[in-house]
Amino acid sequence: MKRTFLAILGTVAFAAFTLTAYAANGRGTAKLTLDGKTVTVDYGKPSLNGRKVEDLLGQLPAGEVWRLGADKSTTFTTTGDLKFGDATVPKGVYSLWAQKEADGSWKLVFNKQHGQWGAGDPPKAGHDPSQDLVAVPLKVEKPEKSAETVEIALEKENGAGEISVAWGTMELSAPFN
Secondary structure: OHHHHHHHHHHHHHHHHHHHHHHHHOEEEEEEEEOOEEEEEEEEOOEOOOOOHHHHHHOOOOOOEEOOOOOEOEEEEEOOOEEEOOEEEOOEEEEEEEEEOOOOOEEEEEEOOOOOEOOOOOOOOOOOHHHEEEEEEEEEEOOOOOEEEEEEEEEEEOOEEEEEEEEEOEEEEEEEO
16 A cells, blocks of 8 residues: 555656646747748747757757757647748648758758657657658758747748747748748
8 A cells, every 4th residue: 555655656746747847948839820821830948048059959960850849849730731942831730840960951840740748868859750741941040149948930021931940049940931
């Protein structure tokens, strides 16, 4: 009886810790309506907490992915088909990942699975590459202002849409329509 009680108590404590850690990161949402199509991104907002993004993501080997946030995978939803350059993302719900390339560039990966929980290292936890739909090139820039937490934005740019991800001294972006 005592062992059962301790096992239950341990499980409850672990669940409380997990939920507290999840809540500590917070969540963000970006939304845009473009040509009658609604695009939404839901993501976790980890903080740098004195660290440098170059140290965190710089260690990621070429070909590996970052889940673009924290905790539950970043979710991308579109009510209509979207074009990212030559790639088409059909209406639906996807998880988003950023894949680091050997030359230091990045690609935005749309994965058919969504809702995966990421835990531990590496930051790709939960990613199944066999479920990748498309990968599109991302423009890499240094933002005007450093972002303490991950910030994902959807904005209208020159008659099209743009998704951008900023963290620390790095900003990744891609146009779409």
